Amino acid sequence: MNMHSVLLYGCAVAVIVSGIQLLAALATKDGEGLPPPLALLRAWRQPLPIAATGLGATMVVLGVAQLAAPAMIDALERHPHGAWWRAVTALMVQSSGWFQLLFNLAALAVVAPLAERQFGSWRMLLVFMASGVTAQAVSMAGWSPQGGGDSVAICGLVGALATAYAVRGNVVALRRVALVIPAAGFVLCLLANNHGVGLLVGSALGVGLPTPATHPCRSDTA
Numbered sequence: 001m002n003m004h005s006v007l008l009y010g011c012a013v014a015v016i017v018s019g020i021q022l023l024a025a026l027a028t029k030d031g032e033g034l035p036p037p038l039a040l041l042r043a044w045r046q047p048l049p050i051a052a053t054g055l056g057a058t059m060v061v062l063g064v065a066q067l068a069a070p071a072m073i074d075a076l077e078r079h080p081h082g083a084w085w086r087a088v089t090a091l092m093v094q095s096s097g098w099f100q101l102l103f104n105l106a107a108l109a110v111v112a113p114l115a116e117r118q119f120g121s122w123r124m125l126l127v128f129m130a131s132g133v134t135a136q137a138v139s140m141a142g143w144s145p146q147g148g149g150d151s152v153a154i155c156g157l158v159g160a161l162a163t164a165y166a167v168r169g170n171v172v173a174l175r176r177v178a179l180v181i182p183a184a185g186f187v188l189c190l191l192a193n194n195h196g197v198g199l200l201v202g203s204a205l206g207v208g209l210p211t212p213a214t215h216p217c218r219s220d221t222a
Contacts, residue, residue, distance in 0.1 A: 167207055
């Protein structure tokens with residue numbers, strides 16, 4: 001395994017491990033101390049996040065559609081020298097097949113509702129689209145000219161949650177953990193990996209996005 005692969009997988013592990021800790025803390029309303037798998041289930045507590053529900057349902061429908069009509073992937077994914085609109089439609093298909101589809105749906109089901117609770121409906125969608133479209137556009141410009149998937153947009157949501165917590169969270173140790181996520185995004189960009197673009201765009205947006213007065217970061221205990 002060469003150094004490029006070591007750094008790539010190392011960044012992936014860093015984002016996943018740090019992200020799970022952060023998401024579990026945000027999912028618990030009053031810092032109940034639930035183990036991460038159970039804590040993540042609280043992302044769907046009442047009231048249901050409407051925008052996240054709609055986004056998830058849309059991606060499920062698109063996933064079923066691409067399995068039923070595989071030609072849909074070629075019609076919507078990014079292509080070398082493809083039309084500009086493919087930077088948008090590439091978010092709608094998962095070009096690596098069913099494993100990518102299931103993984104991204106599971107990640108979206110956890111991250112999107114937490115991001116909506118943090119930032120509100122339209123801001124969550126803004127981060128998702130801005131991060132995803134920017135990453136797809138950079139990919140089309142040369143980093144990875146062909147493919148598709150919404151994982152770059154999900155990374156944007158994770159990046160936004162990370163920097164929002166790093167700036168406004170109450171648990172000092174977790175604020176430091178959150179900073180690992182944009183740092184990993186920076187390294188991924190140096191490796192010309194489009195997930196780094198999604199992480200950094202989301203991270204930049206997360207610093208300035210306002211959050212509700214009942215910000216979950218503020219209900220954590222030290």
